[in-house]
Amino acid sequence: MAGDRGYDDGENHAYLEAQGMHSALRLNAYRTEKKDAHKRLWLKLMSDPFYEAGLKVRGRIERVFGEGKGGHGLGRCRYLGLARYGVQAYLTAIVINLKQMVRQLTGVALKDDTKPKLKLQAA
Numbered sequence: 369m370a371g372d373r374g375y376d377d378g379e380n381h382a383y384l385e386a387q388g389m390h391s392a393l394r395l396n397a398y399r400t401e402k403k404d405a406h407k408r409l410w411l412k413l414m415s416d417p418f419y420e421a422g423l424k425v426r427g428r429i430e431r432v433f434g435e436g437k438g439g440h441g442l443g444r445c446r447y448l449g450l451a452r453y454g455v456q457a458y459l460t461a462i463v464i465n466l467k468q469m470v471r472q473l474t475g476v477a478l479k480d481d482t483k484p485k486l487k488l489q490a491a
Contacts, residue, residue, distance in 0.1 A: 369393070370426035392422020392469075436460050 369384050370392040384391045391413065399410040413419055436442040440460045440487070445453045467478050 370429070371420040372426075390416070390418035390422065392419050392426060393428075394423065432464060436464055442463065
């Protein structure tokens, strides 16, 4: 199970272990920088291959959420109400999935070329 530093809590790690799942929750810096007996446990977790693999998967997932937020308006809801926001989220997910399908089937990446580009001219 992967997650960001906001979910780095001892209870969350214990819950995942009790469920038989490997934790890939990003650790806060204070866990590995402190000087006490528990530091070894966190360093052991960081060296676990499942932890490293989980962080790689998390990075790919976060990229998709970043695309939705930065390029498709998920950073701000256009409509009031939970149902209307759900429609916006579903439509955004459909657009992102369609873009991925086009990229995988044709090898052509759809990019936003409407942004002005700065050109440096030689003097």
